[in-house]
Amino acid sequence: xxxxxxxxxxxxxxxxxxxxxxxxxxxxxxxxxxxxxxxxxxxxxxxxxxxxxxxxxxxxxxxxxxxxxxxxxxxxxxxxxxxxxxxxxxxxxxxxxxxxxxxxxxxxxxxxxxxxxxxxxxxxxxxxxxxxxxxxxxxxxxxxxxxxxxxxxxxxxxxxxxxxxxxxxxxxxxxxxxxxxxxxxxxxxxxxxxxxxxxxxxxxxxxxxxxxxxxxxxxxxxxxxxxxxxxxxxxxxxxxxxxxxxxxxxxxxxxxxxxxxxxxxxxxxxxxxxxxxxxxxxxxxxxxxxxxx
Amino acid sequence: xxxxxxxxxxxxxxxxxxxxxxxxxxxxxxxxxxxxxxxxxxxxxxxxxxxxxxxxxxxxxxxxxxxxxxxxxxxxxxxxxxxxxxxxxxxxxxxxxxxxxxxxxxxxxxxxxxxxxxxxxxxxxxxxxxxxxxxxxxxxxxxxxxxxxxxxxxxxxxxxxxxxxxxxxxxxxxxxxxxxxxxxxxxxxxxxxxxxxxxxxxxxxxxxxxxxxxxxxxxxxxxxxxxxxxxxxxxxxxxxxxxxxxxxxxxxxxxxxxxxxxxxxxxxxxxxxxxxxxxxxxxxxxxx
Numbered sequence: 001x002x003x004x005x006x007x008x009x010x011x012x013x014x015x016x017x018x019x020x021x022x023x024x025x026x027x028x029x030x031x032x033x034x035x036x037x038x039x040x041x042x043x044x045x046x047x048x049x050x051x052x053x054x055x056x057x058x059x060x061x062x063x064x065x066x067x068x069x070x071x072x073x074x075x076x077x078x079x080x081x082x083x084x085x086x087x088x089x090x091x092x093x094x095x096x097x098x099x100x101x102x103x104x105x106x107x108x109x110x111x112x113x114x115x116x117x118x119x120x121x122x123x124x125x126x127x128x129x130x131x132x133x134x135x136x137x138x139x140x141x142x143x144x145x146x147x148x149x150x151x152x153x154x155x156x157x158x159x160x161x162x163x164x165x166x167x168x169x170x171x172x173x174x175x176x177x178x179x180x181x182x183x184x185x186x187x188x189x190x191x192x193x194x195x196x197x198x199x200x201x202x203x204x205x206x207x208x209x210x211x212x213x214x215x216x217x218x219x220x221x222x223x224x225x226x227x228x229x230x231x232x233x234x235x236x237x238x239x240x241x242x243x244x245x246x247x248x249x250x251x252x253x254x255x256x257x258x259x260x261x262x263x264x265x266x267x268x269x270x271x272x273x274x275x276x277x278x279x280x281x282x283x284x285x286x287x288x289x290x291x292x293x
Numbered sequence: 294x295x296x297x298x299x300x301x302x303x304x305x306x307x308x309x310x311x312x313x314x315x316x317x318x319x320x321x322x323x324x325x326x327x328x329x330x331x332x333x334x335x336x337x338x339x340x341x342x343x344x345x346x347x348x349x350x351x352x353x354x355x356x357x358x359x360x361x362x363x364x365x366x367x368x369x370x371x372x373x374x375x376x377x378x379x380x381x382x383x384x385x386x387x388x389x390x391x392x393x394x395x396x397x398x399x400x401x402x403x404x405x406x407x408x409x410x411x412x413x414x415x416x417x418x419x420x421x422x423x424x425x426x427x428x429x430x431x432x433x434x435x436x437x438x439x440x441x442x443x444x445x446x447x448x449x450x451x452x453x454x455x456x457x458x459x460x461x462x463x464x465x466x467x468x469x470x471x472x473x474x475x476x477x478x479x480x481x482x483x484x485x486x487x488x489x490x491x492x493x494x495x496x497x498x499x500x501x502x503x504x505x506x507x508x509x510x511x512x513x514x515x516x517x518x519x520x521x522x523x524x525x526x527x528x529x530x531x532x533x534x535x536x537x538x539x540x541x542x543x544x545x546x547x548x549x550x551x552x553x554x555x556x557x558x559x560x561x562x563x564x565x566x567x568x569x570x571x572x573x574x575x576x577x578x579x580x581x
Contacts, residue, residue, distance in 0.1 A: 166416070173413050176402030183362055183400075184416055184481065185388035287404060 008138045010258045011251065016144030018250020019151035024206045024223070025230040025242035026155060027199035033175045033237045034195040037087060037098050041106035042203060043224015045082075049075040049204025050124065050211035050220065051113050057125045064127045072204045079200020083193050106221060113218045121217035128212055147209040154205065155243060162239070167194065175237065226253075229269050233276045235286025245284060248272070314373075315340045315485050315517045316361065321370035323356055323541075330356040331541045333370070338485065338534070343511055343518045345528045347552075348538035349561055354521040355397060357538065358489050361519075362394045363387045375484060391484030395474045395491065397521075401462045407473050408458045411445055414480025444480065451513070452476045452506060468499035475506060479514070486510065488520035492527055500527060507531060529553060537561070 024046060031039045039045075053071035056062060062070070086105060090098045133145040162168035173181040174191045182188045207216075210223060230249045234241025249269050256268030276284060317337035323330045331353045338344045346354050359365040361372055363384030371378050379387055393414070402410050449455050452472050457465060462473055471491060478486055491507065492500040504527055510516050522528050528535060528549065535552040537544045539561040545552055552558055 169413065169416060172405070173402055173416070176405060177400045179364070179396065180400035180402065182364070182384050183388055183394050183396075184413060184477070185385045186416060187383075187385045 012140045014251035014254030016148040018247035019148040022246025023151040024227045027202035040102040043221035044106040044109040046203040046207035047220040050207035050216045075204035076197045076201035080197040083196035235283030238285035241285030319371045321367045342533040344534040345532040352538040353541040393478035393481040393483035394487035397489040414477040
């Protein structure tokens with residue numbers, strides 16, 4: 001017999017995890033869509049964001065909300081610098097080279113964080129209310145609940161702005177054809193910088209949420225691998241795909257963990273990946289021209 | 294409409310003056326590593342004219358176009374647009390000032406509809422920001438929408454692509470894609486239209502349609518046209534002025550008839566049966 005209460009509680013937790021996946025995947029997809037760069041350092045940027053937040057809360061007397069904003073702004077700035085200094089010079093190189101550069105960048109960021117804050121896992125300051133949330137009778141850990149709500153709000157605002165704002169049009173045009181966009185009065189280099197800044201900010205936000213649920217460590221960037229699964233399942237260049245696949249992977253992972261045991265989590269998500277790739281090689285919502293690496 | 298009159302005047306003004314020239318290229322050189330794509334190329338495009346750049350493959354025509362539209366930075370020389378030097382002005386800003394171009398290999402936004410592609414041409418002239426887009430719903434917005442719709446209708450009717458406006462561009466025939474690209478360029482409200490091989494790969498009928506559109510663009514919209522084209526029939530029929538390039542250098546320029554009859558142009562295109570001339574050409578080629 002299925003215990004429906006347990007089932008729905010796991011489902012809620014899964015959606016919570018999935019919301020964070022979707023949020024991080026959004027950052028990933030933004031960069032890919034505009035610049036055709038697969039940013040393997042996404043997880044590390046997320047980790048960096050969480051550490052920067054810890055830095056602000058540990059060493060200053062700033063209120064929490066200001067620390068969050070500052071951490072997000074700082075990480076965004078770092079994202080912009082990374083684009084300008086490391087990624088921009090790679091423009092025109094083969095995609096595999098840029099891909100490798102981002103892997104290297106990930107390692108550099110890990111090293112940097114270990115140099116500054118040490119290699120041991122740490123806890124973020126508690127800032128999410130502790131009372132558990134009940135939806136009907138189903139229990140949901142407050143951290144996951146608030147993380148999901150935050151992720152959902154950010155995603156919703158983001159998608160709404162993107163549909164109507166000129167920058168969204170500029171991004172779609174750049175994704176369609178860079179030369180044409182450039183000749184059409186769209187400042188393509190600016191679009192490149194913006195997506196890195198925005199993605200880094202999203203990653204920092206996600207990092208703070210993920211870190212406050214499970215603590216932070218320099219290895220936390222492995223989170224990026226799960227997100228990679230999400231974006232490949234959703235289609236590398238689809239914002240909607242990131243959203244749906246994020247929730248899907250979160251749910252499947254959590255259910256597998258609850259019913260089969262923690263060691264089956266990865267098995268379940270990667271099986272999903274294989275299945276999707278067999279049926280739809282470009283992901284659920286991806287465009288059919290993505291080059292294979 | 295007044296552009297027509299200006300055109301008449303400017304044609305009377307004569308050569309060499311900045312007035313009447315929408316665009317002038319002055320001593321432009323461009324090299325990639327040791328390869329000289331362009332050497333000291335100079336010519337100007339009169340307002341309201343159709344000017345063509347011809348030359349064999351690899352003569353530097355597309356390099357020239359890219360230098361004019363700001364994709365490449367010439368190593369020497371100057372490009373002047375509407376009387377001002379645009380050296381150092383990035384491509385998007387040149388687009389805003391009224392340079393619209395099409396590409397040799399069609400560069401449409403795949404996955405978007407024909408209408409969306411054309412609308413994107415207007416992007417450079419829109420000034421709304423994120424907050425405007427969310428909250429700015431008043432009369433001004435409606436007026437702008439109407440104006441935009443009118444322009445789009447005019448372009449769509451004019452180029453006879455009404456029946457495909459809702460279709461995705463990726464599914465269209467080559468000739469229609471070229472036409473959509475032209476429509477998008479027109480939506481930019483250009484002062485000059487740079488067409489890179491507008492009829493390449495088209496059949497007779499499509500070519501004739503395109504020729505008619507290019508002429509109409511000039512007549513009805515008063516837009517100056519500069520094009521690169523291989524189709525000699527088209528070039529000779531349409532152009533007021535022809536510039537011929539070979540190995541990155543300008544061989545000659547002038548009226549279509551003059552250029553067509555020029556011995557260097559003939560040898561550049563056809564080679565030469567004359568051994569002495571061949572030898573001379575070979576030497577020059579080696580020198581380059």
